[in-house]
Amino acid sequence: xxxxxxxxxxxxxxxxxxxxxxxxxxxxxxxxxxxxxxxxxxxxxxxxxxxxxxxxxxxxxxxxxxxxxxxxxxxxxxxxxxxxxxxxxxxxxxxxxxxxxxxxxxxxxxxxxxxxxxxxxxxxxxxxxxxxxxxxxxxx
Numbered sequence: 001x002x003x004x005x006x007x008x009x010x011x012x013x014x015x016x017x018x019x020x021x022x023x024x025x026x027x028x029x030x031x032x033x034x035x036x037x038x039x040x041x042x043x044x045x046x047x048x049x050x051x052x053x054x055x056x057x058x059x060x061x062x063x064x065x066x067x068x069x070x071x072x073x074x075x076x077x078x079x080x081x082x083x084x085x086x087x088x089x090x091x092x093x094x095x096x097x098x099x100x101x102x103x104x105x106x107x108x109x110x111x112x113x114x115x116x117x118x119x120x121x122x123x124x125x126x127x128x129x130x131x132x133x134x135x136x137x138x139x140x
Contacts, residue, residue: 005032012043013065017128018054022047056120058129059113076104 008028015021025047033040043050053064077100081093088096111117116131124131 005036008032013050018051019128021051021054025050054128055126056129057113057116057126057131059116060111060120061129063111074101076100 008024008031011024012021012028015024025043029040029044053061056064077097080096080100081088084096119131120126126132
């Protein structure tokens with residue numbers, strides 16, 4: 001992929017605010033719409049899903065932006081199960097996978113902004129990573 005295209009895509013998902021990301025997406029669509037028609041169609045069709053992470057705390061954005069949370073968890077499991085090549089019964093395979101995931105969990109990166117999880121669960125709305133309060137609830 002051309003470096004300019006990568007940079008323009010990075011401008012979309014690394015924007016500081018939803019408005020900046022929307023503007024970057026519009027610029028990308030205008031700039032590359034003819035050359036990469038299918039990609040631009042996919043991005044604009046899924047615009048809302050693509051920018052959903054702006055509705056969560058800013059501390060969580062690094063975790064939400066990653067595309068590799070599952071793969072990194074099971075890399076160790078896949079590495080070990082490939083080496084055994086069917087030497088396990090179903091019961092021992094499940095036990096081995098459980099123990100490998102349990103051992104791998106010790107090195108997992110901790111969630112930034114874990115103190116904001118109760119707000120997310122309660123349904124507090126976030127705008128560009130900052131909690132917003134409804135004016136109705138303030139008046140009450």
